[in-house]
Amino acid sequence: MRVVTWNINSVRLRINSVKKVVKKLNPDILCLQETKCLKEDFPFKDFEKMGFIDTEAFGIKGYNGVCIASKHPINSIKKHIFCNKDDARHMSIKFLYKNRKISIHNFYVPAGGDEPDPKINVKFKHKLKFLEEAAKLFSNKKSVNNDLVVLVGDLNIAPHEMDVWSHQQLKNIVSHTEIEIKKLKKFLKSFQFEDAIRLTQGYEKKIYSWWSYRAKDWKKSNRGRRLDHIWVSQKMSKHLEKTFIEKNIRGWKRPSDHVPVVADFKFN
């Protein structure tokens, strides 16, 4: 069973890239962030043609927006509101796979602006509050040891030294500051999640999922960050087979600044 997460940065502009990625990766579950598309404008027909039985999406005009497309019938959907804001940053579904109930959570964590000080930057304050509320959502759950849960998304934080091109140069840059990383780790621990990428690939090598549009040559300078994540519950981690990141897609024509992150699971 394959789960793919990708910050698409406009699903309508890049619908052909989505089709190519689906053809190439054949995901069971595709989670998108920054669809930048109202539900009434969402290209549901295209997702149907790609082979998805159920596609759930919602968004606000211009900003954020999340989608989960599934090749297995979706049994239930939840959308959680964080920080009392009218935005579209979370969606979760449940579905059956080989008679097992699996939950998928798709998150788009606020980017947080430029200034890494919650006292003067309301966007950064929002980001920290969002992470706190997200952690609370999971720490309230009782079934931590028995549930098959996958949490994916653009979490807009690169937590480890090898998740950024230069730990030294980014430690005061939003996405890699100590305060955010602490909140993210608390979020991770709220349901005893495992970081699937690092669990399968170790902590030694540099791994990125995002390269800025502002670089002259993203590939040559390679100043990336690992902002996109796949987390698995303890029980789900037993079924985790492998993970990989589709870096080459950053080099496609009119790319998103993020690339798809993939996790494969095996069930008997």
Place this chain on the structure above:
DNA sequence: ATGGTGGTCCTACCA
């Protein structure tokens, strides 16, 4: 070098 580029939808705002 406090820039750079790329989204949405027309004017700023977001990343």
